[in-house]
Amino acid sequence: MDVIVSEVGPRDGLQSIDRTMPTAIKIEWITALAAAGLPEIEVGSFVSPRLLPQMADCAELVQAANAIPGLGVLALVPNLKGAERAFEAGALRITMPISASETHSRKNINRTTDEAIADVARVCALRDSLDGPYREIDAGVSTAFGCTMEGAVDEDRVIEIAVALAKAGADNIGLSDTTGYGNPAQVRRLFKRLIAEVGDKAGGAHFHNTRGQGLANVVAALEVGVTTFDSSQAGLGGCPYAPGATGNIVTEDLVFLLESMGLDTGVDIDKLLDARQIILKGLPGEPLYGNVPDAGLPKGFHYARAA
């Protein structure tokens, strides 16, 4: 596998939708995504069920997904309490978002960025105090490419936060374009610096397609050595044609991009397309996005692994 496509639909997609997909259908969907070859899936969030009732079944999803052989199972954790719940549920890999924008951080989690970094350190200490298998902690610097409230975000500050997260004990530090503000030149600059500063702790890229720049940013990130990309099947939960849209890049289009460039993802696009039906079973009438699902694969298309 040359590039890891990390599916975040069951978390980032479903948390943006106002109704709840039944747990059994979530498990059917996650199982189908894994069977299509996706190596990693973020299955849910250990946020308070009062805030996001759609995510209340996260413990059950982690347990079901852990039973799928070979699958990397991730869950989002907003704070120490969420980490305790995650580890109790058997989560072996958690991801914690830390906002580079102070305004966004205060508004979103009512803490400063430095307080959020301190929380990552506490979660790492908790992890280190536990017996059993090693539990990986991913930290994602959100609003790393700009903030809808602050506008531009200082690039030095983004890198400073990434370094602080590495020191706090996080295993992988990624950068997230939460707001769809990023551009390929900025993506090259920031990931190049991230890799230079935190070395093999440099994590993946989480891009949104709000302004249509998602895959363009992927091309730029690939150039400087990024090998993990988050995406959401069917661009679930975001509407690319609505004001303020925050849709993730579409997994189907991302896999096609990578495979057609000769980069093996291990994913079978036809099986991925079939899995869209499960979303509609769980959320009837939900709009599904993506260009490849509508246009189909080119005549004569072959996978990188067949080359």
Add this chain to the structure above:
Amino acid sequence: MDVIVSEVGPRDGLQSIDRTMPTAIKIEWITALAAAGLPEIEVGSFVSPRLLPQMADCAELVQAANAIPGLGVLALVPNLKGAERAFEAGALRITMPISASETHSRKNINRTTDEAIADVARVCALRDSLDGPYREIDAGVSTAFGCTMEGAVDEDRVIEIAVALAKAGADNIGLSDTTGYGNPAQVRRLFKRLIAEVGDKAGGAHFHNTRGQGLANVVAALEVGVTTFDSSQAGLGGCPYAPGATGNIVTEDLVFLLESMGLDTGVDIDKLLDARQIILKGLPGEPLYGNVPDAGLPKGFHYARAA
């Protein structure tokens, strides 16, 4: 100006729509696009009005657009007869598509690729026989990245055709992803070879967004030195969410990509957005596409020229 955005909406967009925008509104639209700072506009096609009645007013459009100070005015020409009409109308720059796929060429214009190249030579000879200002002849290798009938198109053949077009007397030779089959790795390879083989006769890139890869391909082309890109305002004439869609990349999203990367296009995005209303006046209810028009510019956005 760092990059030339060459607007093809009045030609590639409108020729794909089954009804005709009134000539006066076309002129109003072209005038507004020029006022928004677009340096080049392909205003129509000198194809037979029996085949494409939407393009019957091309001579009138060339004359009106030629009167706009500083604007590069292009018109598509399918054959020698079209070139005669174009030069009579006062066209100073014409563009001729030559298909790299034999099947596409025969089906589209009932000629082999070599016959189409010979036609370019005849048009160049006609041009050379005329008095008055120099008339520039652009040739675009269409289906250069793949063909819906043949599948993969041989890259050596694409370059061979480009070289033959340069020898035939064309001034600029571009490559077109007519079918939306292209990927960034292929874009880098082909444009690198094109530039190596035809030098300063290497022309622009014409990408479609059929599979969502349009702007990703732009990033790859920029890297190897391409500085002219075709696009269509509002992605006119193509539906990115329909099977077989052939939409051009969206001018609004392309300009945002380039400007946010620090590349000056000379275009004012707000004025460009205003021009969308003229399309709707001429074609009521026509679907308009683009992510930037829906999401808006990021907070704190500034143009490359303001940096």
